[in-house]
Amino acid sequence: MRYLITITLLLCGACSKSPPHETPVPGRWYTASQVSAGEPLYQQYCAVCHAADGSATSEWRTPDGNGNYPPPPLNGSAHTWHHPLAVLDQTIANGGAEFGGVMPGFGTVLVAADRLAIIAWIQSLWTDDIYARWWAIEQRD
Numbered sequence: 001m002r003y004l005i006t007i008t009l010l011l012c013g014a015c016s017k018s019p020p021h022e023t024p025v026p027g028r029w030y031t032a033s034q035v036s037a038g039e040p041l042y043q044q045y046c047a048v049c050h051a052a053d054g055s056a057t058s059e060w061r062t063p064d065g066n067g068n069y070p071p072p073p074l075n076g077s078a079h080t081w082h083h084p085l086a087v088l089d090q091t092i093a094n095g096g097a098e099f100g101g102v103m104p105g106f107g108t109v110l111v112a113a114d115r116l117a118i119i120a121w122i123q124s125l126w127t128d129d130i131y132a133r134w135w136a137i138e139q140r141d
């Protein structure tokens, strides 16, 4: 039995997506592997509303006829960087309903590692300046 567990652990180590000791992208919390894992997931689940390049719509501050706000840009040009990692993760997992929004939740489709990879890809679009402002908020909260 112990033998089997050892083999399983070895196999899982070998097939893991990111090298065990991959260092983060300089100045960022995430690794390059997380960014590349996040991009196809983002394109599959998020691009339909937030656009392939995360730019969504510049009209994101203007509610529609039902009072709902359009999807905001996630590329650093709107206010996504005001939210700490845990809040971004919760928004993706639970959607916007708890804020009176209309974004669907992805908690049953995307496991925590997938959600973090998507956040890594989104943040890879941010300038160093926007990222630094986000990091200050992240450290405070």
Ligand code: HEC
Pocket: 042, 045, 046, 047, 048, 049, 050, 068, 069, 070, 071, 072, 073, 074, 078, 079, 080, 081, 083, 088, 091, 092, 095, 096, 097, 100, 101, 102, 103, 104, 106, 118
């Ligand atoms: C059906 C359209 C739709 C899809 C699909 C969608 N979103 Fe959204 N998203 C929205 C809308 C609309 C908002 C604005 C808040 C609300 O109404 O819930 C939003 C808000 C957000 C926010 C908060 C941004 C901010 O600046 O406060 C994040 C982060 C986010 N979405 C990430 C994602 C990610 C990641 C995915 C894919 C896993 C995704 N969204 C898929 C429509 C969508």
